[in-house]
Structure formats: structure tokens, C-alpha cells
Amino acid sequence: MRYEGMLTKMKTELEDTVQYYLIFELDFIHVNQILDKRLSINFLNFRCVHCNGQKKVFAQGHCYQCFSTLPQTGEWIRSPEMSKAHLGIADRDLEYEMEAQLQPHIVYLANSSDVKVGVTRKTQIPTRWIDQGAHEAIEIVEVPNRYLAGITEVALKKHVSDKTNWRRMLTNDIKDLNLEEEREKLKEYIPAEAKDYYLENNKETEIRFPVLQFPKKVKTLNLTKAPYYEGVLKGIKGQYLIFEDGTAFNVRAHEGYVVELEVK
Template structure:
């Protein structure tokens, strides 16, 4: 069976184990059903997720021109502390930036390979944790805008990492930690502007991923360099497909790639 379309990040649903879906324009595929099956991925061409043109992808699924022009790729996306909509100041499109920035945001701890601090919109919980391959996570603060979340993250990352070791995450080299205790350690380092939003009563969320076998050594699949791959799917974690030969494929890292996906 063959599916064809432009890759976007996998959609997820949290049940006893995370359910993963590849969603194309006219079809979708539940990847959990393909565990232990042989599949192939064939790169056909690029397609910018914004303009739709066949132009080489630069970052985040966008071509170079779109990445440098559209509000969905503004610098405040990756650096929330640069958000300015709460001051009525425009970066690229103030109306868009107000919708995105002036809504509840969560600063959280997630444990994928090590404990890290991160920021996401409240509506993205627990999707954000799933995308990062976190087997456990907990909220620290819930603030009313992205700027407050950003300055809180900046303050806390002096005391805890803000990066995930994706290799450890994919080889399951992880440790379970008491995230309530880890959160308490950071309480005094929250900026004064965000202290009133500290969450003290919730428990950590645990997440189980559909993985039959974790690789011992990892080989990354880059469709830009190797446009065809065939292998047996052994697991899905974060935004990665894990194959029997140790190959891992970052679906989100290939947004904007049009592929032919075959179930063999």
C-alpha cells in the first residue's frame, strides 16, 4: 500500500501508549499499526509549508524566503523572551503575534534523557512533551503570555538544562526522577514577575511510547542526502521513527519533504 504527501510533524494521541499518525492532504496513517512491518520512504521533492512552491526547505518546513518573512517563523518562536505583543509592539505581524503570544503558556520540566526546562502554549500540553520524547513531565508555572514564560525559562536554565540529548532518548538511556522535588528546587529562581503563577499542587505526567526495540547504536536518515530508505519499523518516540537496523528518522526535521511512503 502506498501513501504520498508532504511531511508534517506526526499527530499524536495519548492513550495507554502514544498513538502516532502521519497526516497527508487526502489520507492519514496510524503508524502504531505498522510496528514490526517493513516500510519504505522515498523522497520525491520539496514543498514549502507556507507558499506551497517546490523550493528547497530552509528551516521548520519553510523555504528561505518564507522563513525570513512570515510571523510563524519569527525569532520569538524559538526565543520566547523576545516576545513583544504584550507591549503592543510588532515583529512581523502584530495581529498574529497577539493571538499566539497573549494566551496561557506553561513553563515545564520534562525528562527525556535528562531533566530539561521548556516553554509551550497551554493548549499544547501534553503534545509538546510527547514530541520531545519525555517519559515524564510536570508544569512549573502557568502564565498569561509568552513573554513571562520566556523570562522564566531563561532564569531557570541557569540551574537546569534546556536541551534534550536525543541520542540518549532514542536508546532509552534514561532515569526516572521525582519531578515534584526537581520543581521545588527551582521555585526560588522563578522571576518575581512570574512567582504568583507557580503551580504547587499537580503531579507529574507519565508517558509510554510504542517501542518494541530500542537501538544500541544510532544511524540518522537524512532524505536530502539519501532519498530512499527501506526497513522494519520497531518503534516511535518523540518525532522519530526507529528501525530494526538502528536507523532513526526525524519526521519533524523533514517537514516540507514530499515523500512516497510504502507498506511492504
């Protein structure tokens, strides 16, 4: 079977084992169904996920012009504490930013290799945890806007990491932790403005990924440097395809790449 289209991050469904889907303009692949099959990836060209221009993509699948100007790629995305919509102050487009920022946000703990703190919109739970390859996660606070979530994350990351060790995540070099206990340890560091939003009784969520074989060592596939690759697909975790030879392909990092895929 041969497929062609522009890569975007895989869609996911949380079931007993996470289900993954690669969605193209005219077709899709249920990626779980091609585990243990030989898959080739052939890079054809770039296409901006927003303007559809055939320009080299800069970040998140956007060309430089779109990344520099669109409200959905503003600095408040990467640094939630810089959100200003609750003050009525625009970054790039106040209407868009009010809709995106003035909605419930979750500050959470996720364990992909070790415990880390993060922020996401409530509507992105559990998708955000799946995308990070977390095998367990728990909510800390649910706040009404992105700014409160951002200042909470800033306060907590003085005491716990805000990064995922992706190599350890992919090799399954992980710790099993009691996230309810970890959350309780951090309670005193929550800023005063967010303390009333602490979630006392939430239980942790466990996530199982479809991996037949974890690599001992990981080597990453970058289609800009190596435009063709072929290997046997052995697993999917986070937004990575994991191959038998230890190659890991980060689908999300290749948004905006037009590829030809062939399942053999």
C-alpha cells in the first residue's frame, strides 16, 4: 500500500493501548495495524500547514512568514506565563488569543522517563500526555486561563523538571512513581493566585503504548538530511515511530513535510 500527503502530528485515541492515526488529505493510516511491517518514508517537498505554500517550513510546520505573524504561533504558546488576554492586551490577535487563553487550563505532572510539570488546555487531556510519551500522568490544578497556568508552571519547575528525556522515554528507561505523592510535595509551591484551584482527589491516568520492541540505543531520522528511509516498524510512542534498527522518527517534528509512505 502506498500513501502520499503532508505530515501532521498523529491523531490519537486513549484505549487499553493508544491508537494512532496518520491523517492525509485523501486517506489515512491506522498506524497500529502496520506494526511489524516494513515501512518506507520518502521525502518529496515542503508545504506550510497554514498557507499551503511550497516553502521550507520553519517551526510547527509553518513557513517563516506564517510562524512570525500568526496568533497561534505567538510566544504565549511556548511561554504560557506571557499570556495577556485576561488583561485585554493583544499579542498578535486579541480575539483569537481571548478564545484560546481564556478557557480552562491544566497544570499536570507527567512521567515519560521521570516526573515533569507541564501546561495544556483542558480539552487537550489526555492527548498532551500521549504526545509526550507519558506512561502515567495526573492533574495538579485546573485554572480558568492560560496565564494562571503559566505562572503555576514557572513556580513548580523550580522544584521539578519541565523537560522530557526523549531518549529514555523511547528506550523505556523509566521510573514508576506515585504521582499523587509527587503532587502533594509540590502543593506548597503553588502561587497564591492558583491555590484555590488545587485538585485534591484526582487519580493518576495510566497510558499503554503499542510497542513490540524498545530500542537499546536510539538514532533519530531527519528527512532533511536523509530523505529516504526504510525499516520494520516496531512501536509507536509519543509522536515517534520506532523501528527495528533503533531508528526513531518524530512525526510532529516533520509537520509540513510532504512524503510518500509505502507499507510492504
